[in-house]
Amino acid sequence: MxxxxxxxxxxxxxxxxxxxxxxxxxxxxxxxxxxxxxxxxxxxxxxxxxxxxxxxxxxxxxxxxxxxxxxxxxxxxxxxxxxxxxxxxxxxDDTALLSRIVYPSPATAITSTGTKHTAQYWTRNAPAETVLRDLISANAGTSALADRRVPGLYLPASQERGAALSSQLRLDNLLDAAWEIARTGGLGFHVVQDTESTDLHLVVYEPRDRSREIRFGEHLGNLGSYEYSATPPEVTDVIVAIGGEGVDRRFYRYQRRDPLWPGVVIEEVLDARDLSQEPGDGDEEWVNPDAASEQRATERLDDGAATASVTFEPLEVDGLRFGADYALGDIVTAELDLGDVTDTIREVRYSRTPDGGELIVPSIGEPPDQPQIYRRVAALRRDVDQLKTRR
CATH class of the missing domain: 2.40.30 (Elongation Factor Tu (Ef-tu); domain 3)
Structure with a gap:
């Protein structure tokens, strides 16, 4: 049954x-x-x-x-x-219903006759869960303009989980911004329907590092079939080019070699002409390019790093049941003949057929089907963030 x-x-x-x-x-x-x-x-x-x-x-x-x-x-x-x-x-899934735009002043309607907003950015400084909840409420929940609300969306009170952070948004995609807030704050979330009503509930969860306790391996008797994949890095050397013209432009180089791919060297130029070498007159927002270039290079090296993923069929044993002992977003370990893979459970596939019955298959590590696409989207989002002040 x-x-x-x-x-x-x-x-x-x-x-x-x-x-x-x-x-x-x-x-x-x-x-x-x-x-x-x-x-x-x-x-x-x-x-x-x-x-x-x-x-x-x-x-x-x-x-x-x-x-x-x-x-x-x-x-x-x-x-x-x-x-x-x-x-x-x-x-x-119902989380897609959060596809809105973040208004600088969420209470100000934008109409076909033209509208000016009183704030340049929507800003909030608080624990990640509070920022996430307030952002969704202001742009898609009960605090949003009537025609922008997701009907029946219920947002529970914040438990103030997650790291404290500062968010400054302007005309961003609400769902993308919410994912980034959750990621930065160490949280996860999704929207699901309530079984007793027509309401939709925002469910926020806090992933746990269970890598020491939750381990899967054939010798442990809890690992069925599995698929392992690895991809080399997209970039190993980032050259950050900051402001200036011609020979006056300044360059920074940052390197990262992957131990699994020691012979792979891939260079890339990151255009950061928005970073000035020196502050101009009255430039109160000048950012030191030494620190800023390192941060941008690190972000690109992280996005373009080598990846490994494992999709596996867990065998239920005492103390190792999905949903009870470990869940989506938790960090677990798969002990394979190629070595241990410790990473986040990025997705869980539920399936059912008349012959095969029910099956739960988690995947840890980068999404196994299109990791490069996810990283390129993240890079594009970062590039857009550099241009926000022009909006």
Whole structure:
């Protein structure tokens, strides 16, 4: 008997019914990234009618906990020769509903007739969870302008978890900014639907370092099949070029060699012409380029570092149950014949088929499918941040 329930919800997020005859189902929850889901059913099945009527679904475990919920995306219909028609429905998790823009003055509407904001930036200095909650509330929650609110979004009171930080935002993507605040503050979050209502709840969690206690290995009897992948660094030498013209421009070079790829040398120039060599008259915002260039080079070297990822099937034993003893965002260790891999659980894939039953497959390390894409997006976001003062 299955321990999971796949609930379908309607246009107003009311519960319509349960899918229990799917041909294939999978849902992937991700730490500080969007999750997704997919379900395939026979076109003539009762679940097909239910999913066609519905606008989204939720995966609920045996304890009544929502593992992932989210809206439906455009439908795909497929047919294999010699078989019945099938319908495949896909969607993302409800965290995607936070895709808004951060207003400098969130209480000031921007209209087609033109608007000036009284503040240059939205700013907050507080523990990370408080900054995160206030940011979402001001731009998508009950404190936001009426037409910018996510209907039914509930934000719990802050427990003031996470590192203290200062946030200064202007016309940023709300979801990207929230992920960066959580990452910097040592937190994680996602949005899921409440099982007793049509409300959406912001769930904030604090990842734990369980790498000493939570270890997986074949010799430990708790590691089934696994896949290991590694990629070399994208960059090992960063040359930061700061302000000036021609021969007067100043360059800084920073190096980082990876022990697994000692012969790999990849040089890259980072244009930082916004950094001035000396402060100008009345330039109160001048930043020392020695420290600033090192910081930018370090960020690029971090983004372009070599990566390793492990996707594995854990075997449940006493004291080692996903959701109870370790969770998404926690740091764990996989003991492989190639060596130990200690990293964050970046994503968890839930799947169910009639023959294979339920399966939970975590992944630790960089996302195994497209790590370079994630890093390039982070680099682009950083480049945009350099230009914020022009907005």
């Amino acid at each position: 299955s321990d999971w329930q796949i609930w379908v919800r309607g246009h107003g997020r009311e519960w319509l019914g349960i899918v229990d005859d799917e041909l294939d189902f999978s849902a992937t929850a991700r730490h500080l990234a969007l999750g997704a889901w997919q379900v395939t059913v026979e076109a003539a099945s009762p679940s097909a009618d239910l999913l066609l009527e519905g606008e989204g679904l939720a995966l609920i475990d045996a304890d009544g906990r929502v593992l992932l919920s989210g809206p439906k995306r455009p439908m795909e219909r497929g047919r294999d020769p010699g078989s019945d028609n099938t319908l495949t429905f896909t969607g993302v």
